[in-house]
Amino acid sequence: MDNILFERRLLLLRKELKEFAVSLTGGANDNANDLYQETLLRILKNRDKYRVDSNLKAWAYTIMSNIHYNNNRSGVVIMELNSCKPGELPDYYDDEFERIEIDDIINHLSYKYRSLITMLSENYSYKEIVLETGLPMTTISNRIRRARCSLRRLMEY
Numbered sequence: 001m002d003n004i005l006f007e008r009r010l011l012l013l014r015k016e017l018k019e020f021a022v023s024l025t026g027g028a029n030d031n032a033n034d035l036y037q038e039t040l041l042r043i044l045k046n047r048d049k050y051r052v053d054s055n056l057k058a059w060a061y062t063i064m065s066n067i068h069y070n071n072n073r074s075g076v077v078i079m080e081l082n083s084c085k086p087g088e089l090p091d092y093y094d095d096e097f098e099r100i101e102i103d104d105i106i107n108h109l110s111y112k113y114r115s116l117i118t119m120l121s122e123n124y125s126y127k128e129i130v131l132e133t134g135l136p137m138t139t140i141s142n143r144i145r146r147a148r149c150s151l152r153r154l155m156e157y
Contacts, residue, residue, distance in 0.1 A: 006050070006056075009056050010040070013060055017036055017064065018032070018036050021033070021036040021068075024064065024065070039063055042067065043060055070126070108154055109151070114147070116143050116144050117144070117147050117151070120144065126140060
């Protein structure tokens, strides 16, 4: 399927995807918009993985559901600077000085924590991190939680 046809088919799903985002987030407009936008970006980024013989709507819904559940599994609904995921900056956050400050704070973490936060900021899922590092899921979860808490404390200073 060529890019133009793919994007046209995706545009036809806009309303349904927005409604699905609202239903997943319990009607929270900002959360639903963030989820919708992140889903569209992920779909466009991974369009080469879409199989022409499959259902685009089902594929899009699966991607949205996975994003939503991955974000909520870690206890985070919105990825903002002050949330529990300091390594993940929103796309609209353009203040270069703040980015440099965040990077400096992340660099204060030990390697075992810094590497996991970096992987999260590069949109690795927990399962992908487990496969990449070879560590058990419980170790990954605990280290990420500790890294987030450390980052939060470091950001308060």
